[in-house]
Amino acid sequence: MAMTGENTPPVTRRDEGAVAILTLDRPAARNSLSRAMLSALQAALDGVAADRAIRAVVLAAEGPAFCAGHDLKEITARRADPDGGAAFFADTMAACSAVMQAVVALPQPVVAAVQGIATAAGCQLAASCDLVIAASTAKFCTPGVDIGLFCSTPGVALARAVPRKSAMEMLLLGEMVPAEEAQRLGLVNRVVAPEAVLPAALDLAGRIAARSAVAVQMGKRGFNTQAALPLAEAYDAAGRVMVENLLAEDAAEGIGAFVAKRRPEWRHR
Known part of the structure; x- marks a missing residue:
């Protein structure tokens, strides 16, 4: 794992041949989607989209979590705004939706390397990718219902990745779904040993990049x-x-x- 610090950008990029590896790098915050993280991810995706040398993308993450969804501390702090946070919340949802659509619209296929939990908007991010490689220890969840915040926007991506009733069960119950069950539902393509997640994703992306x-x-x-x-x-x-x-x-x-x-x-x- 790469070393991280205060000056580390929230999303890093490195290229291996025709494959770009984009890494969520806020492990201390469980790679939550703060506004800075969303902005950095959008910029990274825009850069890849314009790069004709890149033919496939791996979306990975540092630390024990793939992505824990929106940054709830950031959201809570904005409740002190004069409008109770309404404008910030609307802008955040729009920024997040734009990132998810950018993943789908990216010319190059995107392979998610999910090494840990992917919850709420983090599950949404994985579901938005074209392919998902998951560690056997990874789990997926849309737990907003547990905190009074139904995962409505994650449900958009989830409903396009798994059968309707499976999506509703995840959204209504908010329970953790193990990687093998997520594979059965169609949310995950392949389940591998934890240490093999990134190599497996890179192998898959490399095979895609070798095509026209x-x-x-x-x-x-x-x-x-x-x-x-x-x-x-x-x-x-x-x-x-x-x-x-x-x-x-x-x-x-x-x-x-x-x-x-x-x-x-x-x-x-």
Whole structure:
């Protein structure tokens, strides 16, 4: 684990080849999503989105928690504002929602490496990622109901990751869901030993990055678009993506390589 201090940015980035590793780095605060953390995460995602050299992303965290959700100490302090905190709360929810949507809209696939608990907006963050690798000791939870604050915004991501009744059970009961149960529900792709979480996420991201970037990025965008549409409209949208993809250089190269029984040489365009 990296050493942290007062001057450590709340989100750090390092690149391994075509994979960017974004790390939540407020372990003493259980990587809670303070406004500074949200701002830093948004900036990191914006930077990755504009970086054509990056073809996959791993979202990791320092310390025993992946992310404990919103910074409740920060929220409580703003109750002393003249409006009782209303403006700050609205801005915070908007900033958080923008970050979650940025993860979904990021051109590159995002693999979450969940090494510890992911609660409330932290569970929302994991659910917003394209793939999730979890430690066998990791747990997921939307416990807002326990403190009189129903996890409504985390429920948006959760409802798009697991079956409706499973999402409602998590939201209504607020109970910890172990990694293996989260995998059964569809919230987690793979469960590994705690020490293998980051290596497994990097391996998965590296395998994605080895594919044609243009195909993967068109595919992610197209999948998310069609998933929100009725059946006939979904097929229309997916068909347009297929045509766009077929016209790309990498599709011509990949199909030609398959026919010629050779390895393709991706140009990522």
